[in-house]
Amino acid sequence: MGESLSKEKAKLFVEEFNSKNSKYRELLSEQILPQFENLSTDDFSDSAISYLLSKLNKDVIESYFDRPLLGNTCTKKFVNEFLLPLMGFEEQPLAKNLRQVLLIAGQRHGKRYISC
Numbered sequence: 001m002g003e004s005l006s007k008e009k010a011k012l013f014v015e016e017f018n019s020k021n022s023k024y025r026e027l028l029s030e031q032i033l034p035q036f037e038n039l040s041t042d043d044f045s046d047s048a049i050s051y052l053l054s055k056l057n058k059d060v061i062e063s064y065f066d067r068p069l070l071g072n073t074c075t076k077k078f079v080n081e082f083l084l085p086l087m088g089f090e091e092q093p094l095a096k097n098l099r100q101v102l103l104i105a106g107q108r109h110g111k112r113y114i115s116c
Helices: 007-017 025-035 046-056 069-073 077-090 094-109
Strands: none
Touching: 007 025, 007 046, 025 046, 025 069, 069 077, 069 094, 077 094
């Protein structure tokens, strides 16, 4: 779906996701935005980033195939500034989800952020 939209149309979905009061954030983050190519955390508002980070502590990423938006979009800088500092937390589901996101990000970046 993401590849077939014009950049202008795709931007509208990102703008809606970035809207603090969007009632479509969950749908956008789980079903729509992961389909888009070339999105990064740099495209998201602070509010959208906070939402994605909070999801790490709420929703369980069931499998590797549930490619979370954060894992698909985080930049190396984002990993270093926001995700790696969270590695000291052992609370679930945060610790498990964080590992999953870092594994996906590491594959995209050609790096190993964590040991398997």
